[in-house]
Structure formats: structure tokens, C-alpha cells
Amino acid sequence: MRILVADDDPVVREVVRRYLERDGLEVVETADGPATAAVLARNDIDLAVLDVMMPAPDGIELTRAVRAGAHPQTPIILLTALGEEDDRVIGLQAGADDYVTKPFSPRELALRVASVLRRAHPPQPVAEEVLRADGIEVNRAARTVVAAGMPVELTAREFDLLAFLLAHPRRVFSRQELLAEVWGWNFGDLSTVTVHVKRLRAKLGAAHRIETVWGRGYAWGRAEPEREPTAEEATGAD
Known part of the structure; x- marks a missing residue:
């Protein structure tokens, strides 16, 4: 599966990429809003990790655009600043599936990615479909x-x-x-x-x-x- 990691901090992108690749995931990286929007428009990713404070359009704006666009079911996890509760609430209202606060454990983020992917792409039909x-x-x-x-x-x-x-x-x-x-x-x-x-x-x-x-x-x-x-x-x- 292909995961988009969008953050203007190259260190964050590198660390997250390494952890996700350990889980067998393919990672696409972007550093700003326009490049991220272009990847999202292609609709060839299975989940997006978006930084809220990324240069415009930021993570929340991009989330709103995805939910209002042609492929609204793309799973999205937002990266938010520690203690910025308003960002988290606004992000969830915009349509984010999950959020992780900075500074964060890369392993925790990888586990959140795995959890959202399991729910978005269940391996088999469940009972009482x-x-x-x-x-x-x-x-x-x-x-x-x-x-x-x-x-x-x-x-x-x-x-x-x-x-x-x-x-x-x-x-x-x-x-x-x-x-x-x-x-x-x-x-x-x-x-x-x-x-x-x-x-x-x-x-x-x-x-x-x-x-x-x-x-x-x-x-x-x-x-x-x-x-x-x-x-x-x-x-x-x-």
C-alpha cells in the first residue's frame, strides 16, 4: 500500500518513512501544500499523513478538499502541535480519520496508520454484512x-x-x-x-x-x- 507523508520538516518525513517502510508500506513524500494537493488529486494512495502547519494549503485545508472532492473516502491522519486542541477538533470536523500530536513516537504513528488501513481496507467480509x-x-x-x-x-x-x-x-x-x-x-x-x-x-x-x-x-x-x-x-x- 502507498502512504503519502506530507510535512515541511525533512527530518520528520525521513523518520516516518523509515518506520512505515519497515511495515512493508510504500511511502510518497511531499514538503508543501501544492505538491501534496497534486498527489492527492491522482488518487493513487491508500492513506495520507498530513501536517496541519504545512505551508498553504495546510493539512486542514487539504483534508476539506479531499472530503469535498471526487474521492472523499481517502483515509487521512493529521499531525498537530502538542496542546493545540483547536487544531485537533477543527481537523476532525474537516473529516480527518485520526490525529497524532507532535512531538510523537514514530512507532505510535505507524500503529495508527496500520489501524486506519485495517478499518478502511478490511481483509475479508465480516459476519452479518x-x-x-x-x-x-x-x-x-x-x-x-x-x-x-x-x-x-x-x-x-x-x-x-x-x-x-x-x-x-x-x-x-x-x-x-x-x-x-x-x-x-x-x-x-x-x-x-x-x-x-x-x-x-x-x-x-x-x-x-x-x-x-x-x-x-x-x-x-x-x-x-x-x-x-x-x-x-x-x-x-x-
């Missing part, structure tokens, strides 16, 4: 979504989140649980989940059934009420 609910059809093998009879373009993470919620209707999941189940992260910025839920709601429009259960998390459809404990459970009796 087609999920249907509330006028929405999700084909997990083809990774397509139809809502109210119309196709909906989603990023890899948006698709995974929707498929997970549809596969567990009415069950409430906290943001931490969704981060673990959908992203495969045991830790991370919980706003990542919030932003992806907001984007899913916007793209699905009136067809979405993602409910916010205050203090608990999110559910697809009206959440099942919490069951009151029995007298035996409350007292701890056998």
Missing part, C-alpha cells in the same frame, strides 16, 4: 451507506462508528467505550468521539437516530431504560 435500521442500510463488506434511498459518503471512522451503533441498537456506550471499540484506543481525547457523532448526524440528516443519553453516552435509537436492581441484588443476597 448488511445492517438495516430506520431507513438506513450499511453494507459492511462494501463499506457503503444508503439513507432514505440516497447514498451517503462517510470517512472510514464515521462508517465504523455508524456500523457499531447500528449493530448494537438502543445500547448506551460512553465516549470512552466508543473510543476503545471503534478507534481501538485505550486512551485519547474524548472530543474525538463527540466530533464524529456530530458529523454523522449532519451527514445522515433526518435519518439519524443517534441519541445523547446525558451523563452516560450515545445510543442508536431510544436507549433501553436502566433496570432497577432486585431486592436480592441490592442486598447482595445469593
